[in-house]
Amino acid sequence: MAALPARPRLLALGEPTHGEDVLLDVRNDLFRQLVEEEGYRTIALESDCLAALTVDAYVTSGADAADAGSTPGGADSTPGGPADPARLDDVMAHGFSHGFGASPANRELVRWMRAHNEGRAPADRVRFAGFDGPLEMSAAQSPRRALTALHSHLALRVDASLLPCTALELEDLLGEDDPWTDPAVMGDPSRSVGRTPTAERLRILTDDLTALLDAHAPPPEDGREQEERHRARLHARAATGLLRYHAAMADPTPARLARLLTLRASMMAANLLALAERAPTLVHAHNSHLQRDRSSMTMAGRRLEWWSAGALAHSRLGEEYGFVATALGTLRHHGVHEPPPDTVEGLLHALPADCFLLDPRHLSAAPASAPPAPRPSPWHGYAPLDPAHLPRMDALVYIKHIPEGPKWWPTT
Template sequence: MATDIKDTAHAVDAASVMRLLRARSGTRPRLLALGEPTHGEETLLDLRNELFRQLVEEEGYRTIAIESDCLGGLVVDDYVTRGTGTLDQAMERGISHGWGAFAANRELVRWMRAYNEDRPASERLRFAGFDGPLEITGAAGPRQALTALHRYLSTWVDADLLPCTAETLDRLLGADDRWTDSAAMRDPGRSVGQAPEAGRLRLIADDLTALLDEHTPHLLTATSPDELDRARLYGRTATGLLRYHHWMADTSPARLARLVAVRDHMMSRNLLALAARGPVLVHAHNSHLQREKSTMRMGGKPLEWWSAGALVDARLGDAYAFVATALGTIRHQGVDTPPPDTLEGLLYALPDAPHLVDPARLSTVLGDTRPARRASPWFGYAPFDPAHLADTDGIVFVKDALKD
């Protein structure tokens, strides 16, 4: 069996990935999603960086999108495309969840800026965050997105068509700390998401995004494509954030399930927008990119929702590809050698180098035998579910995540 499994594995490089994906779908994906089973491991981030470099140089990819704040990502994109600000500022302000401190993320942004130096705009690499401005403890307020969208439309559309003035918008938004109270995640009564002002803001956001769509022919000629893309991003983010805050204030049993679903819906809309200018390499947790329903426990309750990857796949079909990453060990987190009857245990017998595994061929080798699902000894690591082999286009197996 070990020899047969070895025959299903290849080097992890752009050529091997594209050969596998083209064999499955016959085309190059516009969105190539590379998942990870845990966050913050430099070994996995270094592998992502090298794969992106190869996709840029060999396959014409020009954008990378990571699981980070979509509005903050504009700061990084400005830096890598135009040299706005400094690398330190881009890492501090442009990448959320504290991930700007990771050496591999810094190296990615540094390399992208160096690559873009002296290249014409059409050949420059682009950076995007595709998550909403959300943290596990809460969400940002809608001020930045709403006021930016209102400002853009005020410049290019007749003021009489706007649903409110900038002053009214500011009054309805109120103090920012009303929206960002972290206690609201556990106590719906602390959220302002269903206050009358929030309801009015949801209608205003809907009117502003509709106005943006209605005037697209004019805006395409009056402004640059980047300006219009950003306005659309502001619209998606404002409506998504207001929906998220609405459900933070909800007291029904559906509250948590709706929150995780709204987040992935926001992710999916951002990914679909990026696909329009594709091709794009997407990097995030496996649970956000897989085709099947995602599951987790939160507040002691089991939750299920359709991931961003599932939503995108439903729209793009073969133009979406998902390559999961599976890990052998994360010893500094107590994740030791995997049991031999698990998928990770079978792949752990392969030589040390990372491998790209063909799930279809692996299923053939396994036949009626199905590996057990590995139990996670650490909450921050999610093993690969062997039941989902058929829904995965490829598996990158990394034997050991090493601590620097």
């Protein structure tokens, strides 16, 4: 922290692969230190922003997963005693996306956060957030949850004549969830409902509801109402992002995949910036989502590039955005063995420690005649560091060996 030009409101810690609890254990240790020594109060993961409300309610107020719609962390609520394993199981099953709830390290994070919050005042409790959209690789959610929650919030606070539709009209427009969540849409844009007249009507209603929310500001001193407003703004962002994403799912042109990646990054960045407004936050996700450089990947035989959520957040926050990348040496259970000595990972692998933090500028300042070479990846699930990105990292964590651990992440 002392080496950074400013105290980041968003301190982003990346990882080069998913599914390895050693990396998440390092993250957990860092978060505890940031809470105890630097005043950080929120951790945000690469997980569904709406599902994460279940986790936040549990760690801040002890609420059941079914009660996550109520205000978490209010002045009259606090986690009540040791966590019931069955309730924790439910939170892990419903509070994470992408399979992350199966991680023992994520379970330990949630358990620690709940224990930390016992007996603490609301302002001193740690919070949990997801910053990804309500998306999976194969499908996107229906906008139902986000839109109905936004409408309900406003219906309790503004005159009914100001609402652009009734709750029944909104329910009728949303219809059944199955057409929205059909996984076949990813391979067949013609199956998408994202550009139907009904979907277009929902996009207009979402814009109207969001404008109405922006025009209704609670008193700053009303902490509970401010918390409800933050939640409503999250639902507004999720509804807007989902409807844009579904419209892009219906795009039959070659730009479709690039547009989907761009929209996901924009949703992520909007959620990160909203968190930055509230409190210093540790963010954890894949390096590619948090780096300041453009991200890239190959899908359907095409190279796709887009600005990552980290790059978008950095463009708004400047020095208040910090990025720490993580690199690894071996991942033998996936065929990743000792790195070539002329790569960034190879240079670090020659050092004696098994896990350390360093200033990447020392590596990027290597002689121009022999800059570090890119490391090839023998496994699609692991992304080595790009040496060209070193100058735009604030710090680098290196972990020499990743032993095989519990198999909770799908790798095929």
